[in-house]
Amino acid sequence: MSDEVEPGFVRVRLDLAYDGGGFSGWAKQNRGQRTVQGEIEAALPVVMREQRSFELTVAGRTDAGVHARGQVAHVDLPRELWDEHGPHLLRRLAGKLPQDIRIWRISEAPAHFNARFSAIWRRYAYRVSDHPGGVDPLLRNHVLWHNWTLDLEAMNAAADRLLGEHDFAAFCKKREGATTIRTLQELRWERRPDGILEATVKADAFCHNMVRALVGAMLFVGDGHRPPEWAGKVLVAAVRDSSVQVVRPHGLTLEEVGYPADEQLAARNAEARNLRTLPRD
The missing domain is CATH 3.30.70.580 (Pseudouridine synthase I, catalytic domain, N-terminal subdomain)
Incomplete structure (x- = not known):
């Protein structure tokens, strides 16, 4: 490569x-x-x-x-x-x-x-409906139905605790020889005019199942099963929590990939190939 x-x-x-x-x-x-x-x-x-x-x-x-x-x-x-x-x-x-x-x-x-x-970020969207009647049949292959009313404010409070550079081992499927350290640049929820909740998830890179696990954790907060601070505690523990469910794939879409200016491509390639570690206290 x-x-x-x-x-x-x-x-x-x-x-x-x-x-x-x-x-x-x-x-x-x-x-x-x-x-x-x-x-x-x-x-x-x-x-x-x-x-x-x-x-x-x-x-x-x-x-x-x-x-x-x-x-x-x-x-x-x-x-x-x-x-x-x-x-x-x-x-x-x-x-x-x-x-x-x-x-x-x-x-x-x-x-x-x-x-x-060369990519410096990837941006995904995950779409969820909490309408008691389910998902619009024409959107059923792109929107997850969650059978509980979701609290947007609580989900965004949980999301704020996950931003930045961290070891996301608690939200990733570990792969041999690969790091789970990532920089989560953006994580926020909004409710669209049609009632669908849409998560924007942007990071320099993602490890396996990371977005779907993050969404699963925030849904657990949004429906009242856990408080907002729980998501941050799971992150710090850096081990998979059985309460964090990996949501189904059909609600997830890769929306955009960002690249640096042409003159910065070579430097970015070298940086991306380095195995990341977190700074020690």
């Missing part, structure tokens, strides 16, 4: 969206499940009339059932293929890809761009 492009190749950025309901996540799998990466990587050689396959690198590997509106990926293509097919790729992929994946923009990436390591 190099930041340097091989001679004769060009790095291409793809901005895309998908409805995650029909996918076993982003990443290709060996068991034959349908994935977003698999669909795009299968379509690319076809629309370029090419025998070789080309591997995508993505900003955030979403889980099964999670949606994306502002996902970013890159792929390295031979210069001659890009020059010949680049101007036509957007329309051709629109005709080839299934309708639950759309690529909105295809462009030549600047030097040192890496869809994953």
